[in-house]
Amino acid sequence: MSFAMPDDRLLWDARAFIYGHLAATARAPAMDEVAERLGVTSSEAEAVLRALHERHALFLEPGTARLRMANPFSASPTDYEVTAGGQTYWANCAWDSFGIAAALHATEAEVRAKCAASGEPLRLRLAAGQVEGASVVVHFQVPFEHWYDNLVFT
Amino acid sequence: MLSLSKVWTLARLWYHNRLAPEYHGRGPDEIEAIFRAAGLTSRFWIPDQPAGAKS
Numbered sequence: 001m002s003f004a005m006p007d008d009r010l011l012w013d014a015r016a017f018i019y020g021h022l023a024a025t026a027r028a029p030a031m032d033e034v035a036e037r038l039g040v041t042s043s044e045a046e047a048v049l050r051a052l053h054e055r056h057a058l059f060l061e062p063g064t065a066r067l068r069m070a071n072p073f074s075a076s077p078t079d080y081e082v083t084a085g086g087q088t089y090w091a092n093c094a095w096d097s098f099g100i101a102a103a104l105h106a107t108e109a110e111v112r113a114k115c116a117a118s119g120e121p122l123r124l125r126l127a128a129g130q131v132e133g134a135s136v137v138v139h140f141q142v143p144f145e146h147w148y149d150n151l152v153f154t
Numbered sequence: 155m156l157s158l159s160k161v162w163t164l165a166r167l168w169y170h171n172r173l174a175p176e177y178h179g180r181g182p183d184e185i186e187a188i189f190r191a192a193g194l195t196s197r198f199w200i201p202d203q204p205a206g207a208k209s
Contacts, residue, residue, distance in 0.1 A: 016175040098165035103172040
């Protein structure tokens, strides 16, 4: 039996597994773990991830089947670290830092980043569901309609 | 530029259901509704807005 376009059931099962793995461990699952979960080969799992990338459901490293982002989570180290629920995650950007807390339904979290203007280390807190750090602003450089032109830059 | 408070509001609207297995993405109407709920109505966020609309 040949494996053509992955069916939607596999795509969304894979997406749910990847997001669940990231939320639980702060790390992306390996390709063989995705394959085992879906009951397919590693090549077929790669095809599933590529299909999810095409739908903007997650974002792969260019030219590979390696996960780079499952927003708000980063699959690789970044300058945005978020600690919530006893786990430390990497976020893709300032907004995704709070996106991780939101996705986890956390009311307590700590974000460690750097000021883009000065390079000064920043430590921001979410306490009792409220953000602290009134003097900090977040710069959104790219208008929404162009976010996916270059998602890494965005 | 958005305040942290605004970013947190937007983050909750945008990501609150991201871990749900039934989340399969969202369409333009839903995205626009999220931006409007966060008070983001300028063309930076909603491209079809008339010129002069403010965030």
